[in-house]
Amino acid sequence: MDVMILAGGLSHERDVSVRSGRRVKDALESVGARVTLHDVDTDLIPALRSLPEGGVVWPLLHGASGEDGSLQALLELLGVPFVGTASHEARVAWVKPVAKAVLERAGVKTPAFVTFPQSLFREVGADQVLTAIAERFALPVAVKPARGGSALGVSIVSDREELPRAMVHCFAYGDIALIEAAVEGIEVAVSVVGTGDDARVLPAVEIVAQGPYDYDARYNPGRVEYFAPARLTDAQRATVEGAALEVHRVLGLRDLSRVDMIVDADGNAQVLDINIAPGMTETSLFPQAAEAGGLELGQLYKEICERALAR
């Protein structure tokens, strides 16, 4: 099988994408696939056009252009088979407030939130908006860019006075901010493999971070202890697995996804984030889940490619 992995790009998560790409390449080669890595640049379209018959593309770009549906739209335009969610669905999953609204409407629980562009703060006065936010939400809140991953631009704010700084930090990554109630509980990531009725979950991975689960915690081993499978009761496990499958179904995701959530004090799974191109680095959650499920990564990735090809 020929697989062209797309990794790199120009987003803030380029580094993570490059590392993800290399890991998946190694795993696929270990099971006999012929794998090439390609960046997103002016050579991309000629390279896609020369993909051998029976070949498949795996976009492993994180952040804009890789996860926002535009690259997927290009692949659809060229008629190239690819791994992962189609362009329309990717576009919805990519914008956190949009995805959250769709999920909420479908009955999936997600923390209460508001979304504002920077212009709203300018037009009606930042101080008054922030005061209203602090009145509506019991602090702490999470302030995050409406688009993006790897916790870049994210702050957890416990003090009203810290809100302006968190907003400046957030708006450096994008012009729309999501402010979300910070829910306490057991933090888990549930990976899903497959599409439609064939979708199945991998064991939930529990994340216990000393301090915030930020970029530093994610990509430097030490500050986070992972439990795979997560230490959940049977009821909690059923809840998070059900929620992940429901997210995958409601948003129309394909082949693989990772849903990050918190099991709150009432035992509800509160969905925080959806990843259609989950990280595949040596510290990433998707490969940990696969290994916890007794799956060999190369075989699993090969199966994902084969299913994409068979579509």
Place this chain on the structure above:
Amino acid sequence: MTSAETGGTRLDPWLESYAARAHAMRASEIRALFAVASRPEVVSLAGGMPYIGGLPLEELGEMMRRIVVEQGEVALQYGSGQGYEPLREHIVQVMALEGITAHPDDVVVTTGSQQALDLVTKIFIDPGDVIVAEAPSYVGALGVFRAHEADVVHVAMDADGLVPAELERTLARLKAEGRRVKFLYTVPNFHNPGGVTLSLERRPQVLGICERYGVLVLEDNPYGLLGFDSDPLPALRSMSPEGVIYLGSFSKTFAPGFRVGWAVAPHAVREKLVLASESAILCPSHASQLAITAYLDHHDWQGQIKKFREQYRERRDAMVSALEEMIPEASWNVPDGGFYVWLKLPEGLNSKSMLPRAVTARVAYVPGTAFYFDGQGADHIRLSYCYPTPERIREGVRRLAGVVDQELETVRIFGADAGGGGDTVEFPSPDLA
């Protein structure tokens, strides 16, 4: 990898085994952002990469070929720990341009002057010892000092470099506090990142103060021959051979890919440097040393430096005029040589928080916080003009101006101090050299 105690994993089975000094060595968000800076779409005003395109690459290719064909059995073999003697003879000639009188036996060749920095720090610093350094200071040196668990105390600079009165006050205070100051680290010429040069008048003053307090001087001089308008000033080492360890480099005057630098030190110190270097790397790259020797033997290297100076002057001019036109609300120095403009951002901006916005706009710089040991510098950025063409520099400044405008708008909306404080030192990557 699973912990027997908890059943969880921290993904690194050796986490409990690291030395304490390794705990601060962590990949940062900033490092991740720099991953984008290497892409051609981005105008990188970040790295101190010399303009290698200005070298006669065809001739150098032929030179390298001849080294392997004609001297391969020597070039590809181990060499002396102290360095290849014909190269050390050349280095003596190079240093003479800045008034240094030395013997080839005084020279220790290293893997870039970065290794010399590491060796000097290794042989002098116990955890907690103090190194005094300019404010701001070269990020790569701060990384080495941190790795060896030194404490760095900064001393102010002005347009004439390190301020002697401030140095004296700092050393007196540290002495009164019973702190052990091991050396003064200084980049006297075309400072990285400050761009300023220690004036001729201040040089003996700085040396005199250090001598009175029994403090060694570590003179780091990669840019001394890259002045635009004036002859090089005499090196500190030329004024105090017993009180100064001098570090030189071919990285900025020739090419960093060879990784060849050197140290010149008082006799006893030099002996220890050689032993420390041998224990670290056995010997510096023999092939690189032969290449540089051949270059110095057969090429007009002084003419090449003159060409570099002209090219860098043109780029400096391009940057300064673009800044004057497009970011007049900022302030900066106009360097007389070297690679860097040190720019003070308009009030309220934070160079580190602004970086993601810059990367989105396809322009990169180094946040000022990288050049301090103590979290200062958030109000500054370092801009390098050495690598991009004048047209690209202008485009980079145009993008940066847009970034500054947007960030000012955000900061105005949320309050002037919303940008917050700085951060601690970044571990150096080649992007920051």
